[in-house]
Amino acid sequence: MKPKTLRFRVSNTEYYIIKNKANYAGITTSEFLRAIALDYNLSYKLTEEEIEIYKELNKYADNFRRIGNLFKLGDSTKVKEISIETAQLIRDHLNRLKI
Incomplete structure (x- = not known):
């Protein structure tokens, strides 16, 4: 009070x-x-629209991480590094927003 x-x-x-x-x-x-x-x-x-966008970005981050894991199993091209880096950037952004 x-x-x-x-x-x-x-x-x-x-x-x-x-x-x-x-x-x-x-x-x-x-x-x-x-x-x-x-x-x-x-x-x-955040607005409802912004929340939906961040939820979608979270799905993309998961997908990029999966792609990176597949490349870890065999292919060591630059695509692997870019996929992992992109997923991490998205994850870092989402963590700052605590979603």
């Missing part, structure tokens, strides 16, 4: 900008303003 209240004036435009940014971050206006004022790290929630 936070016992203190701060009040300040904003224009209509500022009000809607702040509200929209808080909604985009998936938090309340109070949480948003507190985070901005205290230099907290804000992470914005």
Whole structure:
């Protein structure tokens, strides 16, 4: 429970900008303003479309890893290295998003 209240004036435009940014971050206006004022790290929630894209990328990463494993069994061409590297890049990106 936070016992203190701060009040300040904003224009209509500022009000809607702040509200929209808080909604985009998936938090309340109070949480948003507190985070901005205290230099907290804000992470914005993904849209449904973005989540679907990252799920698809996750499938691609699995497929590239499988391709790399097949090449490990015999063929040592540059394709193996590129496939493994690509899968790792996708995986690293997904891990940063914690999906």
